[in-house]
Amino acid sequence: MICPAGNGTVAGDPVKNPAPRLDEATYERNFADINPRLTETAALAEASRCLFCYDAPCIRACPTAIDIPSFIRKIGTGNLRGSARTILEANVLGHSCARVCPVEVLCEGACVLNQEHKRPVAIGALQRVATDHVMDRGIQVLRAGRPNGRRVALIGAGPASLGCAAELARMGYACTLYERREVPGGLNTHGIAAYKMRASDGVREVDLVRSLGVDVRGGVEVGRDVTSAALWDASDAVFIGVGLGVTDSLGLPGEDLPGVVDAITFIDRLKNRPFRDVAVGRNVVVIGAGNTSVDAATQAKRLGAENVLVVYRRGPEDVSAYHYEFELAKTDGVVYVFYAQPARFVGRDGVEALECVRTETVLEGGRRQLKAIAGSEFQIPCDMAITAVGQKRHAGWLEATFPGIALDGGKVRIDAGGRTSVPKLYAGGDCVNGGKEVVNAVADGKAAARAIDADLGHPRG
Amino acid sequence: MADLTTDCAGIKSPNPFWIASGPPANTAYQVMRAFDAGWGGAVWKTIGEPIVNTSSRYGSVDLQNLRMMGLNNIELISDRPIEENLREIAEVKRRYPKHAVIASLMVESKREVWHEMVKRAEDAGADGLELNFGCPHGMSERGMGAAVGQVPEYTKLITSWVKEVARTPVLVKLTPNISDVTYMGVAAREGGADGISLINTINSIVGIDLDTLEPRPMVDGRSSHGGYCGPAVKPIALNMVSAIAKHPGIGIPISGIGGIATWQDAAEFLLLGASSLQVCTAVMHYGFRIVEDMIDGLANWMDAKGFPDLASVRGRSLGRVTDWGELNLNYKVVARIHAEKCIGCHLCYVACEDGAHQSIALAEGVKVPEVIEHKCVGCNLCMLVCPVPGCITMDEIPTGRAPQSWRAYQEALGKGIACELPGERPTH
Numbered sequence: 059m060i061c062p063a064g065n066g067t068v069a070g071d072p073v074k075n076p077a078p079r080l081d082e083a084t085y086e087r088n089f090a091d092i093n094p095r096l097t098e099t100a101a102l103a104e105a106s107r108c109l110f111c112y113d114a115p116c117i118r119a120c121p122t123a124i125d126i127p128s129f130i131r132k133i134g135t136g137n138l139r140g141s142a143r144t145i146l147e148a149n150v151l152g153h154s155c156a157r158v159c160p161v162e163v164l165c166e167g168a169c170v171l172n173q174e175h176k177r178p179v180a181i182g183a184l185q186r187v188a189t190d191h192v193m194d195r196g197i198q199v200l201r202a203g204r205p206n207g208r209r210v211a212l213i214g215a216g217p218a219s220l221g222c223a224a225e226l227a228r229m230g231y232a233c234t235l236y237e238r239r240e241v242p243g244g245l246n247t248h249g250i251a252a253y254k255m256r257a258s259d260g261v262r263e264v265d266l267v268r269s270l271g272v273d274v275r276g277g278v279e280v281g282r283d284v285t286s287a288a289l290w291d292a293s294d295a296v297f298i299g300v301g302l303g304v305t306d307s308l309g310l311p312g313e314d315l316p317g318v319v320d321a322i323t324f325i326d327r328l329k330n331r332p333f334r335d336v337a338v339g340r341n342v343v344v345i346g347a348g349n350t351s352v353d354a355a356t357q358a359k360r361l362g363a364e365n366v367l368v369v370y371r372r373g374p375e376d377v378s379a380y381h382y383e384f385e386l387a388k389t390d391g392v393v394y395v396f397y398a399q400p401a402r403f404v405g406r407d408g409v410e411a412l413e414c415v416r417t418e419t420v421l422e423g424g425r426r427q428l429k430a431i432a433g434s435e436f437q438i439p440c441d442m443a444i445t446a447v448g449q450k451r452h453a454g455w456l457e458a459t460f461p462g463i464a465l466d467g468g469k470v471r472i473d474a475g476g477r478t479s480v481p482k483l484y485a486g487g488d489c490v491n492g493g494k495e496v497v498n499a500v501a502d503g504k505a506a507a508r509a510i511d512a513d514l515g516h517p518r519g
Numbered sequence: 520m521a522d523l524t525t526d527c528a529g530i531k532s533p534n535p536f537w538i539a540s541g542p543p544a545n546t547a548y549q550v551m552r553a554f555d556a557g558w559g560g561a562v563w564k565t566i567g568e569p570i571v572n573t574s575s576r577y578g579s580v581d582l583q584n585l586r587m588m589g590l591n592n593i594e595l596i597s598d599r600p601i602e603e604n605l606r607e608i609a610e611v612k613r614r615y616p617k618h619a620v621i622a623s624l625m626v627e628s629k630r631e632v633w634h635e636m637v638k639r640a641e642d643a644g645a646d647g648l649e650l651n652f653g654c655p656h657g658m659s660e661r662g663m664g665a666a667v668g669q670v671p672e673y674t675k676l677i678t679s680w681v682k683e684v685a686r687t688p689v690l691v692k693l694t695p696n697i698s699d700v701t702y703m704g705v706a707a708r709e710g711g712a713d714g715i716s717l718i719n720t721i722n723s724i725v726g727i728d729l730d731t732l733e734p735r736p737m738v739d740g741r742s743s744h745g746g747y748c749g750p751a752v753k754p755i756a757l758n759m760v761s762a763i764a765k766h767p768g769i770g771i772p773i774s775g776i777g778g779i780a781t782w783q784d785a786a787e788f789l790l791l792g793a794s795s796l797q798v799c800t801a802v803m804h805y806g807f808r809i810v811e812d813m814i815d816g817l818a819n820w821m822d823a824k825g826f827p828d829l830a831s832v833r834g835r836s837l838g839r840v841t842d843w844g845e846l847n848l849n850y851k852v853v854a855r856i857h858a859e860k861c862i863g864c865h866l867c868y869v870a871c872e873d874g875a876h877q878s879i880a881l882a883e884g885v886k887v888p889e890v891i892e893h894k895c896v897g898c899n900l901c902m903l904v905c906p907v908p909g910c911i912t913m914d915e916i917p918t919g920r921a922p923q924s925w926r927a928y929q930e931a932l933g934k935g936i937a938c939e940l941p942g943e944r945p946t947h
Contacts (some may be wrong), residue, residue: 106583112869125942131559134583173862174907 216244218487621837720746
């Protein structure tokens with residue numbers, strides 16, 4: 059999400075035939091919390107379902123290894139402050155992870171109760187109870203370590219850098235984050251669907267990290283506003299947590315028509331503008347079938363689009379969005395058009411249709427191959443097309459800023475401790491893994507922080 | 520269908536379920552509601568010179584989600600005039616002649632006062648009397664209740680006063696707040712009691728409010744010890760019921776009380792010798808309606824087990840309650856984990872490792888722990904903590920040795936007979 063080298067503007071805006079604006083109450087209802095906070099009674103009831111497993115599978119399923127049975131037990135005993143500490147010490151973004159983690163495939167998916175054909179403990183919802191308690195009251199549960207004289211610069215202020223900086227600050231490191239955007243927080247403030255989490259929640263977490271003495275500087279682009287040389291001069295180590303850029307270009311004719319929008323930009327606007335100021339077409343086509351596509355499609359619908367179609371060149375079994383995300387899109391009335399490969403955007407002064415060609419899978423040499431069916435072109439009329447086919451990597455910026463850095467297909471190559479091929483240069487998060495969850499980015503940041511501490515050794519004189 | 524008709528020390532009722540003396544049996548209105556719901560009898564809330572109660576009287580112990588796992592109270596006996604209670608007893612007996620109404624009594628420890636009270640209760644139509652020698656709070660400070668029930672001589676004496684004039688069966692209700700309940704059971708028997716009710720509530724402080732630092736239940740910032748009851752006390756009651764039932768010097772019918780909330784609880788009291796069953800806390804929690812399942816469930820269980828009536832259930836497990844010294848030390852069980860049922864919570868592992876005998880191994884990354892059979896002492900702890908029914912079983916391992924108890928071993932040694940020390944030595 060953090061895009062040091064991106065151009066920030068997107069062709070194809072504004073929408074030619076926008077859907078009518080809704081009233082504020084409808085916007086609030088449409089974007090209301092999809093998983094409302096548990097009441098105190100419900101939280102106690104849910105906490106009591108936890109078996110308090112020893113060596114619990116949920117902990118192993120959590121990339122940040124939160125001691126889940128312990129924080130749940132503390133909720134059960136009314137020790138919410140201690141519960142939040144258990145969570146935030148392991149994952150400083152535990153507040154947002156409680157809302158956005160794909161718990162079905164992580165902790166809750168590993169809950170032993172599943173094996174008894176019982177509903178797993180609602181770990182995500184319980185985690186939210188604990189973190190909301192301290193965030194709402196401004197209770198400080200984390201403390202900075204005694205300054206050890208070491209300094210670390212972190213590029214990007216998304217989950218990876220925040221996770222890394224919080225861990226370092228707790229060990230006594232002085233950390234400075236450089237964020238290209240004015241508002242820090244990365245994916246959490248710019249990229250999560252608004253019905254899961256509002257930008258303000260992401261900002262509150264940045265404030266939590268700031269409260270550990272971390273200096274977060276917004277509107278500063280490394281390479282433009284500050285040189286990498288200056289960073290090296292001022293730091294003992296540098297961490298790259300720049301995430302990914304805007305959506306990859308499809309390379310199709312008409313992609314620059316007004317009304318063709320990149321999903322990342324569309325979602326960013328939703329998060330950081332009043333809903334009524336985010337243009338959406340009456341008839342929207344979303345290209346791609348991953349989790350970002352779901353976020354774009356469901357939110358287009360909630361903004362007032364009358365028809366939202368997701369166009370995907372493969373079939374339902376190939377949808378890469380999580381099952382529950384796919385289900386959510388369908389529940390929201392999003393219609394999927396499978397085996398349709400976009401060929402060009404049609405329109406004169408704005409997009410009017412997406413032309414597709416039908417595809418089929420054929421077995422060739424024992425492998426399934428996707429083939430376009432000749433002469434099967436058809437057009438889907440639309441006022442807006444949102445592209446959600448994977449995000450750009452920052453290869454050019456990385457190579458220019460850190461000469462000699464080893465990349466794999468545009469992703470930073472690291473070892474288990476987040477070490478890049480350049481000494482004292484570390485990396486983590488989406489710019490390394492190509493796009494995973496917030497919790498993975500935090501885990502990467504933590505791992506890098508520990509590697510930095512191990513590598514730098516004793517405090518500077 | 521099993522016959523549930525009940526005769527406890529001559530007090531007859533259509534089924535063994537009686538409302539115990541307490542708040543649910545305070546008025547004719549409540550007792551008649553109870554009978555309409557299916558209860559077989561009711562022991563009226565203790566009648567005596569009316570008292571004044573405190574405001575705020577009950578305190579609860581909750582277990583996670585479960586409310587009132589234990590309940591305590593600092594409420595005293597009836598706060599209504601004696602004549603009003605007796606008039607209502609007469610009214611209930613007129614309308615429900617086949618149900619048992621037992622008058623619970625507590626008056627000053629004077630012979631003539633007791634005589635007067637007994638006569639009035641029986642004249643009102645009570646089918647039997649229950650002498651409240653058990654109330655642990657408030658009344659005991661005035662020389663009544665547990666102040667009588669904690670001294671065998673007083674128990675015997677007052678029981679004998681009552682028996683001098685009583686025409687109906689007399690039950691003596693015992694307090695558990697003593698060292699050995701059988702002393703009181705013997706005293707009641709010697710005083711002429713026809714039956715024994717037990718247990719009354721247990722002395723307790725249920726907790727402290729951690730915001731105000733006031734104990735509960737709070738009365739103007741303070742509290743007092745109160746009587747503890749509810750599901751939490753059942754094991755204590757079962758032990759005392761069995762002790763009375765087994766004692767050769769007592770031998771009179773028992774009305775079982777203490778944490779009975781379900782038909783299973785009822786069956787356990789019957790199996791340990793109770794003839795009737797008294798329930799209070801569960802009714803305070805859920806209302807009179809719970810008796811429907813208690814009757815239905817008990818009858819279904821008796822049918823399934825082939826027990827035609829309560830007499831065939833009564834005391835059936837008593838013979839299996841014995842002194843520790845009689846237990847066979849050459850009997851051995853070990854834990855078996857049934858891997859196909861294991862969900863991998865590892866509670867058995869940590870329980871055994873930290874709380875028992877280090878007899879379960881857990882290899883890194885392995886889902887199902889493994890019992891180290893030669894170290895397993897068969898303590899049951901792993902089975903008890905396992906959340907999956909049937910996943911851990913305790914299986915008998917034939918030792919090849921004849922049964923031998925500690926007592927038999929000691930006796931043999933005393934007679935100079937050479938014999939092997941029974942059981943197995945720990946290997947750790």
